[in-house]
Amino acid sequence: MTKTLEKTTGQQIYHNYIDGKWIKSETGRTFASYNPANLEEVVGHFALSSPNDLKAAVDAAHKAFPGWKKTPAPERAEIILKAAHILESRKEELARNMVREMGKVIKEARGDVQEAIDMAKYAAGEGRRLMGMTVPSELRNKFAMAVRVPIGVIGVITPWNFPVAIPSWKMLPALVAGNTIVFKPASDTPLVAMQFVEILNEAGLPPGVVNLVTGSGSEVGQPLVDDPRVGCISVTGSSETGRRIAGRCGELMKRITCELGGKNAICVMDDADIDLAVDGALWGSFGTAGQRCTATSRIIVHQKIYKEFAEKFVARTKELKIGDGLDPKNDVGPVVSKAQLESVNSYVEIGKAEGAKLLFGGRILTDGALAKGCFHEPTVFGDVKPTMRIAQEEIFGPVTCLMPVKDFEEAIKVANGTEYGLSLSMYTKDINRAFQAIEELESGIVYINAPTIGAEIQLPFGGVKQTGNGHREAGPTAIDQFTEWKSIYVDYSGSLQKAQIDKYEGE
Numbered sequence: 107m108t109k110t111l112e113k114t115t116g117q118q119i120y121h122n123y124i125d126g127k128w129i130k131s132e133t134g135r136t137f138a139s140y141n142p143a144n145l146e147e148v149v150g151h152f153a154l155s156s157p158n159d160l161k162a163a164v165d166a167a168h169k170a171f172p173g174w175k176k177t178p179a180p181e182r183a184e185i186i187l188k189a190a191h192i193l194e195s196r197k198e199e200l201a202r203n204m205v206r207e208m209g210k211v212i213k214e215a216r217g218d219v220q221e222a223i224d225m226a227k228y229a230a231g232e233g234r235r236l237m238g239m240t241v242p243s244e245l246r247n248k249f250a251m252a253v254r255v256p257i258g259v260i261g262v263i264t265p266w267n268f269p270v271a272i273p274s275w276k277m278l279p280a281l282v283a284g285n286t287i288v289f290k291p292a293s294d295t296p297l298v299a300m301q302f303v304e305i306l307n308e309a310g311l312p313p314g315v316v317n318l319v320t321g322s323g324s325e326v327g328q329p330l331v332d333d334p335r336v337g338c339i340s341v342t343g344s345s346e347t348g349r350r351i352a353g354r355c356g357e358l359m360k361r362i363t364c365e366l367g368g369k370n371a372i373c374v375m376d377d378a379d380i381d382l383a384v385d386g387a388l389w390g391s392f393g394t395a396g397q398r399c400t401a402t403s404r405i406i407v408h409q410k411i412y413k414e415f416a417e418k419f420v421a422r423t424k425e426l427k428i429g430d431g432l433d434p435k436n437d438v439g440p441v442v443s444k445a446q447l448e449s450v451n452s453y454v455e456i457g458k459a460e461g462a463k464l465l466f467g468g469r470i471l472t473d474g475a476l477a478k479g480c481f482h483e484p485t486v487f488g489d490v491k492p493t494m495r496i497a498q499e500e501i502f503g504p505v506t507c508l509m510p511v512k513d514f515e516e517a518i519k520v521a522n523g524t525e526y527g528l529s530l531s532m533y534t535k536d537i538n539r540a541f542q543a544i545e546e547l548e549s550g551i552v553y554i555n556a557p558t559i560g561a562e563i564q565l566p567f568g569g570v571k572q573t574g575n576g577h578r579e580a581g582p583t584a585i586d587q588f589t590e591w592k593s594i595y596v597d598y599s600g601s602l603q604k605a606q607i608d609k610y611e612g613e
């Protein structure tokens with residue numbers, strides 16, 4: 107057992123957090139987390155845990171549940187608010203570790219932590235709301251109401267691309283609603299996940315309320331999904347992982363909330379402010395090196411302005427500075443790993459073979475220090491057809507497609523023409539077209555005159571079609587994921603009253 111999570115990184119071995127303590131895995135096996143800007147740098151070593159380690163975490167969460175459920179919600183919220191303040195004080199440290207673990211540029215890493223701070227403040231506010239409902243009864247002297255109750259132990263499975271923000275979207279609303287948690291973070295970003303858990307505990311969570319276990323999907327993720335004491339799984343990740351977990355949860359009649367892939371698009375109409383649209387498309391396509399589920403991977407442009415837009419967009423793409431995210435001069439960092447780098451680059455070959463025009467980029471960068479990391483050139487394809495794989499499949503890297511269309515109607519049709527439905531955007535100055543787009547775009551998030559990334563935590567976040575299974579994270583809907591409804595009737599008439607009958611059968 108180690109007392110605290112050490113602030114130094116490197117050869118340090120980090121353990122699981124179970125029942126309020128840092129505990130060694132029974133396996134003694136570890137895996138390393140590398141800096142994708144320089145693969146020679148090891149960020150730390152982490153437990154490759156076993157199903158038994160996971161079971162110990164579920165035991166702890168299960169044991170802590172009754173006490174946490176009975177803790178008044180405003181009191182639970184005080185702890186979350188305190189965590190917001192600690193996150194604020196450690197924002198820079200978390201952001202820097204995030205850059206070292208997954209590569210996003212420092213400004214964006216600060217934004218990631220800020221999103222968790224925002225969520226902590228928002229979730230803390232829920233402690234004095236957690237709204238239920240009261241409705242009139244059809245009978246006299248009878249009271250009807252419904253209250254929210256926590257589900258129990260929640261299994262939280264998160265990706266590496268928003269390693270603090272996404273865990274916060276799941277864990278903080280779940281906690282304020284009275285649930286306990288077993289958290290399996292992505293293996294590319296375990297360190298910042300641990301620091302987030304450390305902060306929650308420093309804020310005063312009782313032992314067992316939040317537990318963290320690192321390791322593989324098969325040895326940790328799967329038993330977490332299978333354990334009958336885990337009442338709900340909340341997962342963000344690839345469509346393939348989500349489908350597999352959702353299938354298993356279906357068999358077990360277990361609640362599951364999935365946040366999966368996207369193939370988001372910006373539409374630029376002939377009346378749009380072209381420079382504004384170029385700014386937005388650049389940020390949407392290459393922010394976080396395109397590794398957001400909200401990333402702009404298609405730019406659908408009215409044919410009248412296609413040439414001008416393409417020239418301006420490519421010129422701006424060429425100016426982007428690529429390099430280590432810790433250097434504030436850089437605009438785009440590495441992708442998360444070698445495997446991701448190769449996967450992204452394979453789409454460049456696919457695009458070329460499909461006949462798309464490579465307007466810029468396409469290479470893995472190996473000049474100087476970049477050779478040590480996982481850097482991919484920001485890449486722009488032109489004349490992309492809606493049926494091409496690069497226009498249909500989620501690439502999750504700095505690759506975007508320019509797609510000419512003849513009019514507004516075709517733009518909407520192309521934007522809607524994928525299996526996903528997370529985030530779509532329309533650039534136009536025409537108010538009628540803007541509202542038509544709001545109505546017709548098939549996605550959980552719609553932007554007007556702004557790119558597809560940059561959702562704020564006070565509105566529901568999630569998508570339609572294959573992006574998810576109908577749930578929404580964040581906003582007031584966050585609580586819905588993690589609570590059951592209990593409907594309550596109190597009859598104070600002193601006699602048996604029969605609903606649906608007495609009122610109609612007379613005396």
Ligand code: UN1
Nearest residue numbers: 268398399400559560561
């Ligand atoms: C994600 O990519 O999984 O809207 C989350 C955005 C961010 C969250 C992205 N606030 O781009």
